[in-house]
Amino acid sequence: MTVMYNRVALIGLGLIASSMFWAMKRADVVGEVTGYARSSDTRDVAREIGLCDRVCDSAADAVAGADLIILCVPIGVMADVTREISGMLKPGAVLTDVGSVKRAVINAVEPHVPDGVHFIPGHPLAGTEQSGPRSGFAELFDNRWCLLTPNGADATEVKKLRTFWQELGSNVDEMDADHHDLVLAVTSHTPHLIAYTMVGVADDLSRVTDTEVVNFSAAGFRDFTRIAASDPTMWRDVFLNNKDATLEILGRFTEELFALQRAIRQGDGEHLHDYFTRTRAIRRGIIEAGQDTDVPNFGRNPVRK
Ligand SMILES: NC(=O)C1=CN([C@@H]2O[C@H](COP(=O)(O)OP(=O)(O)OC[C@H]3O[C@@H](n4cnc5c(N)ncnc54)[C@H](O)[C@@H]3O)[C@@H](O)[C@H]2O)C=CC1
Numbered sequence: 001m002t003v004m005y006n007r008v009a010l011i012g013l014g015l016i017a018s019s020m021f022w023a024m025k026r027a028d029v030v031g032e033v034t035g036y037a038r039s040s041d042t043r044d045v046a047r048e049i050g051l052c053d054r055v056c057d058s059a060a061d062a063v064a065g066a067d068l069i070i071l072c073v074p075i076g077v078m079a080d081v082t083r084e085i086s087g088m089l090k091p092g093a094v095l096t097d098v099g100s101v102k103r104a105v106i107n108a109v110e111p112h113v114p115d116g117v118h119f120i121p122g123h124p125l126a127g128t129e130q131s132g133p134r135s136g137f138a139e140l141f142d143n144r145w146c147l148l149t150p151n152g153a154d155a156t157e158v159k160k161l162r163t164f165w166q167e168l169g170s171n172v173d174e175m176d177a178d179h180h181d182l183v184l185a186v187t188s189h190t191p192h193l194i195a196y197t198m199v200g201v202a203d204d205l206s207r208v209t210d211t212e213v214v215n216f217s218a219a220g221f222r223d224f225t226r227i228a229a230s231d232p233t234m235w236r237d238v239f240l241n242n243k244d245a246t247l248e249i250l251g252r253f254t255e256e257l258f259a260l261q262r263a264i265r266q267g268d269g270e271h272l273h274d275y276f277t278r279t280r281a282i283r284r285g286i287i288e289a290g291q292d293t294d295v296p297n298f299g300r301n302p303v304r305k
């Protein structure tokens, strides 16, 4: 495979950076990969497991001479990190990020991007509840979407970054940053908040704190506990930085929830049945579109109508 970027720098060495590293090596599309994380423990682990060709003790060293710099840190520190590296970015380099929110990252990063450096924000829609340098794996992005919000960036560099993500296994699309944030508030951010809340509610019921929740949890609640085990710093930053869209969707969510609550109180089975029929159709649409590769028997059994 041809080398797309001779030097790549990963800033932050957690789940997404480590997965990108292994996926880059699998695809064989880059030259040397340098890495930096703020914590020396993380840098030590990275050296121990061979994560990055060279682990540096400063962000500035890691980005010096890099053709592609990927910010893989929590959203709340994107501005600080960019300020720290801005003097070392070489003209013509591409700076991208993987943050789960886009408008706030653009506002935080853009003021520190030197002239001649191409800033192309990105977001792989792929992750797990795990974090840290040991949690990554090369397959994370396979058949997942990666959204770019180029914000007027150079079209040739955008096209190249698209191809790069495709080489890592992703499908790629472009969208406006505000639209991205609204879509993700619906599909990811609010669902995470609901999972956090449901697990908190269960924990508040004292009977349930020890064995009963664990022993008798059905699949739905288990999924909630997996999601609610996600990294607290990352998710704090998501909500602080996608405030308007999340509040908008939460408002709609609570209205629907109240309507369902009233239907239950009033014994309105028709309302409940109609609602659940509508939502089932959405799930089936996702599966038919081939968007859920986690479904058992996916691709083998047709979806029953
Ligand atoms: N975890 C997930 O499922 C997904 C996360 N993202 C986004 O990816 C980004 C990274 O998330 P993860 O890899 O999951 O996090 P993580 O917690 O696994 O890794 C974050 C890394 O950033 C480092 N770091 C923190 N502050 C730093 C600083 N000031 N300077 C240098 N390094 C610093 C940490 O040491 C750690 O190595 C976040 O912006 C998140 O929104 C995007 C898609 C999915």
Ligand SMILES: O=C(O)C(=O)Cc1ccc(O)cc1
Residues within 6 Å of the ligand: 099, 100, 124, 125, 126, 127, 128, 129, 188, 227
């Ligand atoms: O683990 C899960 O269920 C996820 O939803 C992963 C995820 C988390 C955050 C993102 O910005 C994108 C994907």
